[in-house]
Amino acid sequence: MPDLRFHGTRPQHTEIPRPKRGEGQWALGFNEPLNKNEQSKKDDDALNVRDRILYTYSKRGFDSIDPADLRGRFRWMGLYTQRKPGIDGGRTGSMEEEELDDRYFMLRVRSDGALLDAAAVRALGEIGRDFARDTADVTDRENIQYHWIRIEDVPAIWDRLDAAGLSSLEACGDSPRPFLGSPVAGVAVDEIIDGTSALEEIKRRYIGDPQFSNLPRKFKTALTGHPGHDVSPETNDISFVGTTHPEHGPGFDVWVGGGLSTNPMLAAKMGVWIPLEQVADVWAGIASIFRDYGYRRLRSRARLKFLVADWGIEKVREVLEKEYLGAALVSCPSPESPEGFRDHIGVHDQKDGKKYVGVAPVVGRVSGQILVDLAEVIEEFDLAGARLTAYQKIVLIGADPARVDELLDRLEDIGLSARPSQWRRNTMACTGIEFCKLAIVDTKNRARDLVAELERRFPDLDVPISVNVNGCPNACARTQVADIGLKGQLVMHEGQQVEGFQVHLGGATGLKANFGRKLRAHKVTSAGLDDYVTVVVTNFLADRTEGESFAD
Numbered sequence: 242m243p244d245l246r247f248h249g250t251r252p253q254h255t256e257i258p259r260p261k262r263g264e265g266q267w268a269l270g271f272n273e274p275l276n277k278n279e280q281s282k283k284d285d286d287a288l289n290v291r292d293r294i295l296y297t298y299s300k301r302g303f304d305s306i307d308p309a310d311l312r313g314r315f316r317w318m319g320l321y322t323q324r325k326p327g328i329d330g331g332r333t334g335s336m337e338e339e340e341l342d343d344r345y346f347m348l349r350v351r352s353d354g355a356l357l358d359a360a361a362v363r364a365l366g367e368i369g370r371d372f373a374r375d376t377a378d379v380t381d382r383e384n385i386q387y388h389w390i391r392i393e394d395v396p397a398i399w400d401r402l403d404a405a406g407l408s409s410l411e412a413c414g415d416s417p418r419p420f421l422g423s424p425v426a427g428v429a430v431d432e433i434i435d436g437t438s439a440l441e442e443i444k445r446r447y448i449g450d451p452q453f454s455n456l457p458r459k460f461k462t463a464l465t466g467h468p469g470h471d472v473s474p475e476t477n478d479i480s481f482v483g484t485t486h487p488e489h490g491p492g493f494d495v496w497v498g499g500g501l502s503t504n505p506m507l508a509a510k511m512g513v514w515i516p517l518e519q520v521a522d523v524w525a526g527i528a529s530i531f532r533d534y535g536y537r538r539l540r541s542r543a544r545l546k547f548l549v550a551d552w553g554i555e556k557v558r559e560v561l562e563k564e565y566l567g568a569a570l571v572s573c574p575s576p577e578s579p580e581g582f583r584d585h586i587g588v589h590d591q592k593d594g595k596k597y598v599g600v601a602p603v604v605g606r607v608s609g610q611i612l613v614d615l616a617e618v619i620e621e622f623d624l625a626g627a628r629l630t631a632y633q634k635i636v637l638i639g640a641d642p643a644r645v646d647e648l649l650d651r652l653e654d655i656g657l658s659a660r661p662s663q664w665r666r667n668t669m670a671c672t673g674i675e676f677c678k679l680a681i682v683d684t685k686n687r688a689r690d691l692v693a694e695l696e697r698r699f700p701d702l703d704v705p706i707s708v709n710v711n712g713c714p715n716a717c718a719r720t721q722v723a724d725i726g727l728k729g730q731l732v733m734h735e736g737q738q739v740e741g742f743q744v745h746l747g748g749a750t751g752l753k754a755n756f757g758r759k760l761r762a763h764k765v766t767s768a769g770l771d772d773y774v775t776v777v778v779t780n781f782l783a784d785r786t787e788g789e790s791f792a793d
């Protein structure tokens with residue numbers, strides 16, 4: 242095997258001429274910052290803010306924080322100021338960011354697909370309880386997200402995370418964001434390949450590495466060796482997807498350039514086979530392409546998907562091989578995308594004879610206390626631990642088959658159901674106006690009430706219908722790939738602007754991957770959402786043919 246490690250040296254770029262009007266691509270000689278974000282990143286490596294938090298800001302308090310750190314570099318440490326309470330969506334557009342800033346922070350902790358043992362789950366719960374007013378949301382990037390964090394408490398929180406083997410480093414910012422890993426890696430009976438060691442290797446080598454701390458924008462990674470493609474690989478900047486080569490055996494295909502938000506794009510499939518040991522090198526190669534060739538002039542065009550769309554996947558592969566790996570990749574047809582659930586809810590067989598159990602909080606909302614209780618359950622039932630999922634769920638690994646029924650009852654008691662209704666199972670919500678400064682509408686509470694109402698109106702729904710509730714066009718809860726995708730905006734109602742949603746219908750990932758249709762006439766007030774969904778679902782149920790899914 243040739244040495245394919247990325248050595249961090251800037252390659253020679255000779256084949257692509259510098260265009261007259263620059264997009265800020267470093268590799269083409271455009272090194273001058275073209276906007277204030279690029280200027281800020283050039284002024285000081287965002288990773289340096291860690292020491293200022295530890296030794297200055299946490300000691301001197303909120304008012305001592307340099308605004309360039311507060312609204313910029315703090316993100317590289319997983320910290321955002323949260324939204325000041327009581328400011329409604331209608332006023333957001335006319336307000337400066339400072340007016341929206343609360344003196345408290347949101348803190349995002351990355352799990353990167355790791356198995357969290359009882360001590361780690363307890364540490365996460367106690368942080369929520371002791372420092373975050375008992376908040377602790379499971380996000381669709383397999384993070385735990387807290388609110389109400391004070392700057393004075395950050396060093397103590399980081400100490401606790403460190404002791405548990407966890408971190409908030411580069412959980413936000415223009416950096417390698419938290420990884421999505423298969424929640425059932427290493428245990429599922431139908432797994433193609435266990436990618437755990439590859440994710441650990443990428444994290445060990447490159448998270449906190451200054452050579453990747455100034456990317457054009459966020460860079461999202463997913464990896465799964467499960468045939469169910471359980472990490473939404475279509476919507477990440479880079480995804481490694483388990484595949485089997487007829488001669489070489491199990492390995493990974495590489496998909497690049499997926500992303501939602503405005504201008505949504507599904508990832509392009511490279512059609513290669515790489516072995517487990519090469520994943521970290523290929524990751525570094527694609528991250529380097531993004532760093533060196535990514536567009537930095539306009540933030541709205543800076544995600545990798547725009548470069549991939551302009552280049553095409555063949556050119557991405559050619560540049561990767563020639564300039565960054567120095568070797569050709571093995572071609573292999575891309576794996577078929579499967580149909581069906583990706584969330585692992587319920588009880589399933591493991592290859593070692595034990596069971597894994599997927600449970601559903603309501604729209605990802607748990608609490609510090611629930612996580613502390615979950616740590617007790619992990620110990621009481623001698624489980625290996627818990628993993629978070631890309632669908633705001635939790636999977637418990639290593640259950641004794643003889644005690645599964647007892648385990649399910651205990652989990653139900655603490656608010657984690659392994660037998661959720663279709664509505665609870667398939668509804669996700671982003672952070673929304675409660676804490677997010679970009680939000681236009683409430684999401685978590687609205688979605689929770691929607692789930693309760695739909696459970697009452699359709700108690701026996703026999704088909705999954707996904708509802709993804711988003712507070713703005715940024716699509717953090719994947720607006721465009723849900724059966725019913727909701728994008729928060731203000732809508733007119735009786736001459737007044739009120740909270741509401743633009744509706745996207747019929748989106749999907751997997752075999753039927755496509756974006757939901759945005760129906761201009763389908764705008765609904767937040768207050769009218771229960772009735773709107775009821776009409777859509779009633780019509781679908783009345784018209785469907787046997788075996789027809791909502792996406793059909």
Ligand code: SF4
Pocket residue numbers: 671672673674677678679680681711712713714715716717718
């Ligand atoms: Fe905030 Fe918008 Fe993302 Fe929701 S979709 S978390 S409102 S940025």
